Amino acid sequence: MRSKAITRSDCAAWRIGASCRAGLIVAGLLLASAAPTAAQSRADAPSLEQTFASSLTTLPAEPLSTSGAVYVPAYSSVSIAQGKARADFSVTLSVHNASETKPLVIRRIAFFDGAGKMVQSYLKAPVALKPFATVEAFVPTLDTRAGTGANFVVDWAGSGEIAEPVVEALMLGTFANGHYAFISQGRPIRTTGKD
Template sequence: MRLFSHHYLAIALILLVSCQSSENLPKSQPATTQATPFQKIVTLDKNFKIATTETIYVPVYSHIYHHNKQEIFNLAVTLSIRNTDLTNSLVLTSVRYYDSDGKLVKKYLEQPIQLDALASTDFFVNRNDTSGGLGANFIVEWVSQTKISEPIVEAVMIGTDYQQGISFTSPGRVIKKQNNRM
C-alpha cells in the first residue's frame, strides 16, 4: 500500500510542475557574477599564487528528441559546481555556455568568485532557452592557491510535459590541467 501512495505522490508532483505555463517562466538572465553568502568576488592580482588550474568540459542538452525524432522535448539545465576540499577554497575564473556549433552563447561570470571549502554554486539555463541546442556545453575554469581535491562539476537536466517527466545528469570532464610547483 505504501508503494502505491508514493506512486500517486510522484505523479501529483509531475502534474503540478507540468501544469505551470511555460510563458510564466523567467527568461534567461544576462551575464552576471552570481555570488551567494558562501562566495565572494575576488581579484586575481600578482600576489595570488596559482598552484592548480583546471578547465572542465560539461556536455548539456537544452532539448532532446522523442517520438521518432518528430518532436522536441525542452529541458532546463542546472550546472552545479561543488568544492570538495575540506579546508581550502577555489576560485572560479570562468563559466561559459556554448551552442552545438561551438559558438559562445553566454558568459556567466564577469569577475572570479571564490568557493570556500565544501561550498557550491550553480548556474541555470531556462528550459525555454534553446539557444544551446542538442550539443550545448559549459566550459568551467578554476584555480587554487594550494593543491586541493578536485571539485565536482556536473549538469542536471529536467523537463516535464504532458504528464511526463525526464531528468538526468551529465558529469564534467577535465580537458586541461596544470599543477605549478610552489
C-alpha cells in the same frame, strides 16, 4: 490549447467594426505581455555573484599554481521521435568546491551551443568559492539557444594542491505527461600544476 490570431478580415466578416478593432488591440497587448522572452528573463535575473554571495569569499592572495577546466554536456534540448520532435529541459549546472580547507577560484562558467559558439558567460570576473561551497548556473526550459548539443565549460584554479571541483548538470522537464530528470557529470579536459 492553440490560439488563433484574429485578423482584420475576421472583423469584417463578423461585421462588428470598431469593437472588433478594439479587441484586436487588447489581444495584441495581452499576447505581448503574457510571457517574458528568454532574453528578458536573463536580463532581469540576479547575477551568480548576487545569488550565491554566501558561498563566496575573497580571492586568495597566494599565486594560483593549480588550474584546470571541466567540460559538462548539458541536454537542454533532446531530439525525439526519430528527430522529428524535440523535448526541452531546464538545466542546473552545479559547481562544488571539493576542498575542505581551501577556496576554489572559478575563472569562467561558459555555456556553448552545438556548433561550439558561446551562448552565455555566467561570470563577469573570477570568484572564489568557500571550502565545500557550491554555486549554480541555471538555464530555463524556454531557453533553447544552445540546441541539442549544449555544453558548459568551467575554468578553475587554486593555490597549491587542491581537490578538483565536482561539476554536474541536472536536467529536469516534462514531456508527454511524464516528468524526467537526469544528471550529466563533468569531465576534466585540462589540469595543470598539480603537485
